[in-house]
Amino acid sequence: MRAERLAPYVFASAAALYLLAFAAGPLLDGVWLSFTDTKLLDPTGGEWIGTDNYTDLFADSRFAGTLGVTLIYALSTVVGALLVGTFGAVLLDKAFRGRTALRALLTLPWAAPTVAVTLIFVWIFNNDNGVLNHASEAAGLGRHGWLTAYALATVTAVSVWKVFPFVLLVVLAALQSVPKDLVESARIDGAGPARVFRSVTWPFLVPTLRVVALLMTIWSFRRFEIIWLLTQGGPVDRTTTLVIDVYRQAFLDSDLGRSAATGAVGLVLSAIATVAYALTERHSTAKDLA
Amino acid sequence: MKLRFIALAALAAVAGFPLYWMLVTATRGQDELFGGDVHWLPDVTRLGQVFTAAVDGAPMLRWLTNSAFVAAGTTVLSLALAVLAAYALSRFSFRGRGVFGFALFATQMLPEALVVVPLYAIFLTLGLLNNLWGLVLGNTAFAMPVAVWIIKTAMDGVPREIEEAAALDGCSRYAMLRRIVLPLTAPSLAAAAVLAFFDSWNEFLLANTFMVDEEKWPASKGLASFVGEFVTPLPTVMSAAVLFTVPAVVFFLLVQRHIVAGLTAGAVKG
Numbered sequence: 001m002r003a004e005r006l007a008p009y010v011f012a013s014a015a016a017l018y019l020l021a022f023a024a025g026p027l028l029d030g031v032w033l034s035f036t037d038t039k040l041l042d043p044t045g046g047e048w049i050g051t052d053n054y055t056d057l058f059a060d061s062r063f064a065g066t067l068g069v070t071l072i073y074a075l076s077t078v079v080g081a082l083l084v085g086t087f088g089a090v091l092l093d094k095a096f097r098g099r100t101a102l103r104a105l106l107t108l109p110w111a112a113p114t115v116a117v118t119l120i121f122v123w124i125f126n127n128d129n130g131v132l133n134h135a136s137e138a139a140g141l142g143r144h145g146w147l148t149a150y151a152l153a154t155v156t157a158v159s160v161w162k163v164f165p166f167v168l169l170v171v172l173a174a175l176q177s178v179p180k181d182l183v184e185s186a187r188i189d190g191a192g193p194a195r196v197f198r199s200v201t202w203p204f205l206v207p208t209l210r211v212v213a214l215l216m217t218i219w220s221f222r223r224f225e226i227i228w229l230l231t232q233g234g235p236v237d238r239t240t241t242l243v244i245d246v247y248r249q250a251f252l253d254s255d256l257g258r259s260a261a262t263g264a265v266g267l268v269l270s271a272i273a274t275v276a277y278a279l280t281e282r283h284s285t286a287k288d289l290a
Numbered sequence: 291m292k293l294r295f296i297a298l299a300a301l302a303a304v305a306g307f308p309l310y311w312m313l314v315t316a317t318r319g320q321d322e323l324f325g326g327d328v329h330w331l332p333d334v335t336r337l338g339q340v341f342t343a344a345v346d347g348a349p350m351l352r353w354l355t356n357s358a359f360v361a362a363g364t365t366v367l368s369l370a371l372a373v374l375a376a377y378a379l380s381r382f383s384f385r386g387r388g389v390f391g392f393a394l395f396a397t398q399m400l401p402e403a404l405v406v407v408p409l410y411a412i413f414l415t416l417g418l419l420n421n422l423w424g425l426v427l428g429n430t431a432f433a434m435p436v437a438v439w440i441i442k443t444a445m446d447g448v449p450r451e452i453e454e455a456a457a458l459d460g461c462s463r464y465a466m467l468r469r470i471v472l473p474l475t476a477p478s479l480a481a482a483a484v485l486a487f488f489d490s491w492n493e494f495l496l497a498n499t500f501m502v503d504e505e506k507w508p509a510s511k512g513l514a515s516f517v518g519e520f521v522t523p524l525p526t527v528m529s530a531a532v533l534f535t536v537p538a539v540v541f542f543l544l545v546q547r548h549i550v551a552g553l554t555a556g557a558v559k560g
Contacts, residue, residue, distance in 0.1 A: 008382035015375035022431035029408035111542035263404030270399035
């Protein structure tokens with residue numbers, strides 16, 4: 001019996017120790033760094049400076065901009081990916097010839113390595129020879145600096161392109177779990193397609209969409225390489241999200257303390273999103289029970 | 291009905307075009323790309339040169355081998371840790387279970403950029419900088435929790451009665467896991483493995499920060515090194531990108547069904 005009581009700890013110990021060493025430890029270390037004046041060239045020589053990094057951060061008008069860009073970027077990426085992904089899933093929810101092939105084609109952006117994809121987008125958006133400016137000029141719309149004048153919109157569009165297949169796959173699976181007889185009987189009762197979607201399908205989708213929205217939000221706060229490789233946060237910080245700033249402060253400005261403080265703010269944003277998710281879920285479960 | 295196909299065709303065109311364009315660009319000459327005209331089709335006569343261009347013009351084979359090593363290592367390590375942890379979470383109630391579950395989820399919130407500096411310091415001490423094993427260890431911290439989540443969901447679906455019967459026959463917990471639970475949850479293992487493999491095949495931030503020597507770069511860092519570098523001809527760069535993309539895409543298409551099942555098991559149930 002004693003062995004049985006110890007068993008879960010034995011099974012969980014390896015993973016728990018691993019997380020402690022390579023996730024929790026570094027995280028705590030990061031939080032500690034945010035209260036020091038540590039520099040990249042002397043990573044162990046930092047001194048405790050209290051909340052100076054945070055007060056400096058919040059006093060810096062650039063930081064407000066970074067926060068704004070982060071929120072706009074996350075919000076528009078999440079909404080865009082949810083809309084496109086759900087739209088695609090609804091279109092694919094019916095059996096037809098070639099559906100499997102189309103589904104495979106639509107999930108390619110998610111399967112392709114981000115770095116490779118970003119490289120081709122840089123070329124597509126190229127000012128002088130990019131295909132988008134060629135097409136736009138041919139259509140009489142003129143040339144545009146996609147990665148300069150519209151940097152944030154372009155970076156968002158590329159991000160939506162990259163992640164919408166995830167939404168599509170998960171929502172499609174949820175759609176197919178909607179009981180067919182429920183849809184059928186609603187139809188027999190005279191409900192049109194829009195009504196069936198709103199009253200029968202939608203309630204089944206909501207829990208899934210909520211989880212997906214949470215994951216998308218957290219991933220948007222974390223996303224690095226798409227933005228870094230497309231614009232490096234520019235022009236003039238217009239695509240600088242918190243994560244880009246964390247990287248810049250650490251590896252370009254060599255200011256590890258300040259970088260860690262910025263990262264901690266990013267973590268708080270993710271935590272807020274998670275709490276918001278937990279609250280809406282509890283709220284809706286309470287409503288279902290009532 | 292018509293509208294559905296028009297909408298789907300438009301979506302598919304947008305989804306597929308950049309990858310198509312990668313291939314077109316890889317088969318065109320530098321002069322054609324910068325000559326002011328657009329060539330909409332790939333030059334099929336040069337398809338074969340895509341491979342040779344990437345291999346001759348850049349250490350692409352070396353980089354791909356490194357990526358494969360990191361991805362395989364991460365997959366094996368993540369799965370080994372995740373199977374045991376998932377079994378504990380699925381079959382036992384124990385003190386600390388809630389904290390453990392939360393910690394696993396919380397790693398999803400952790401921006402890599404925040405951990406990258408402390409990890410850098412740890413790896414510096416352990417001699418794991420500029421070492422592919424360091425990348426394996428770093429990637430596992432992010433891939434393993436997802437694997438636990440997927441595998442635990444599948445294990446929850448295996449009836450406990452089978453194990454209870456085995457327990458009467460004197461079967462140990464570990465033997466039950468290995469002989470009964472694992473075979474029954476094989477699809478979820480495949481899903482978790484594929485996701486771990488993908489994440490580490492694509493991973494860039496840790497690779498970019500930790501790997502110094504060019505011959506130790508994984509392909510993600512190798513490819514990224516072409517951004518803003520104008521020495522390597524564009525067709526060569528795109529050939530390298532094609533070479534990096536093709537294995538991932540082919541692999542994904544082969545196992546797509548399993549990943550979707552594994553992913554949705556968690557997300558759909560909520």
